[in-house]
Amino acid sequence: MRAYQITSNKGIDSLQLSDIKCGDPGPGEVKVRLRASSINYRDLVTVEDPDARGLALPFIPNSDGAGEIMSVGRGVEDFFVGDRVMTCFFQDWLNGEITSSVMNSALGGALEGVLRETGIFKKDGLIKSPGSLSDIEAATLPCAGLTAWHALVEKGRVIAGDTVLLLGTGGVSLFALQFAVMHGALPIITSSSDEKLERAKALGAWKTINYVDNPDWSNEVLTLTGGAGVDHVVEVGGAGTLAKSIESTKIGGNIYLIGILANGEVNPTALMRKSLNLHGIYVGSRAMFERMNKAIDANNLRPVIHQTFAFEEAKEAYRTMRLKQHAGKLVIDMGAQI
Ligand SMILES: NC(=O)c1ccc[n+]([C@@H]2O[C@H](COP(=O)([O-])OP(=O)(O)OC[C@H]3O[C@@H](n4cnc5c(N)ncnc54)[C@H](OP(=O)(O)O)[C@@H]3O)[C@@H](O)[C@H]2O)c1
CATH class of the missing domain: 3.40.50.720 (NAD(P)-binding Rossmann-like Domain)
Incomplete structure (x- = not known):
């Protein structure tokens, strides 16, 4: 599968599209075909200055992804192949107050991110996408x-x-x-x-x-x-x-x-x-995410998407954010179907 990696501290130009192996999900894990990823200001800063975060390079950026389940590991009973899902920003913040261990589970920060065609996640690090939203729209929810x-x-x-x-x-x-x-x-x-x-x-x-x-x-x-x-x-x-x-x-x-x-x-x-x-305020828990999704479906809320970029043009999404000409979200389309 293809993934973008930050390869040096030379900014957006250091992003490289590479072929990487993605294996099979282990017990309690789920493999996802990621179809869209939105960028946040924090992702731009990470790409521009990976040293400030002490990242070991190469490193895959971005926290926000949406797609569908390709396969599930042993013991996963609440997700099925084909389910449409989003990534949780904090993979380990299920409910309650934030803790220091939760803060070490951020995608595109403590953990490698989602600007990749496929990824393996703990089952609780994923959440079902609102039925009323496309993958492009769902990919805007996990952080902003x-x-x-x-x-x-x-x-x-x-x-x-x-x-x-x-x-x-x-x-x-x-x-x-x-x-x-x-x-x-x-x-x-x-x-x-x-x-x-x-x-x-x-x-x-x-x-x-x-x-x-x-x-x-x-x-x-x-x-x-x-x-x-x-x-x-x-x-x-x-x-x-x-x-x-x-x-x-x-x-x-x-x-x-x-x-x-x-x-x-x-x-x-x-x-x-x-x-x-x-x-x-630091993003939010999976339980909050669930309540938000219910409200989005019930009220037919459509996220505001300023522009969508093809996977091959992902660097343009970060450049556009730096120009501050957007209103709403910038999304990278990684083969969105819905
Ligand atoms: N704590 C958290 O969990 C969390 C989560 C998400 C984001 N954030 C942070 O929140 C901030 C916004 O993130 P974002 O993803 O929404 O960024 P964004 O989409 O890049 O928003 C940028 C916009 O902010 C406005 N802006 C910039 N400087 C401003 C100023 N001095 N006064 C008023 N508005 C100003 C501009 O709007 P106009 O073009 O309309 O002027 C600009 O286009 C970032 O610092 C980000 O790191 C934190």
Whole structure:
């Protein structure tokens, strides 16, 4: 089978398509024909700088895959040949709180990733794909989808009428927008592009703010919320946006710390004065994934896919992400059939 491997620290150009052996599944394992893989910002950073993660090269990147089962090992009773499945970002996080051993089971990080035609996984490291989604769509869920769901729904218990602030129109933020709309909340979304904001409106955004034209976007959020601030912020910018996110949040509100897209400094005093709740979110468990899939099927949610790339053009997907011209997900098609 063919797989992309990071072969040096020379960035995207170091990705090489190689022929690799993939054997048969052992007891408790499942062999999957992977049909699609979406990329996340973290995968781009891994490809660009494998040394920062201390990866032994060559190394297969990406955490998010979808496909169908080719064969099952002894003792696997809950999966059958032909079942459509997705990979779980953390292969060992089944339910409950995250632990340090769970953190050592991330695909495309601690473990080799899924930018490959076939792979063998522990049965609990896979989950059935929502029946309503294609393989291309399902491949967007394991990291960006689940992270947004974990933040707003599992941790935040978002309810109808809550105000939610989303930063930019990347993969996590657009899933968070869709989950906010699904729950009847009022999403405010920012972007550097008016065109992307129009797309966000079509997805149900309540209000939009161009953060380039309006660098004091937290004042605009306060105006839009009658001076109170929002109930929830899905914070993907990190240190560079956190100070303004804190200004944008109502007293006692929630900030979900997810990303690190922008550099800057934060003074924690306002966090304390406003009695804010700052939650670190790291993807999510298999149990959360199951609940999210049910909600996706029940509400007919379709992930927003900006562009799909042929397997042979996978490098272009990472280059496109680096240009930040996308809104939603970038997916590599590895022979998707459905
Ligand atoms: N903790 C976790 O479990 C977890 C899971 C997934 C992702 N993440 C992290 O979350 C972040 C987003 O990931 P992603 O996959 O959604 O990335 P992505 O799809 O590449 O999103 C990039 C978009 O973010 C927006 N952006 C960039 N800088 C911004 C800024 N200063 N202010 C506001 N928006 C800004 C831009 O939107 P516009 O073009 O609209 O301006 C950009 O297009 C990354 O840091 C990633 O590592 C963490």
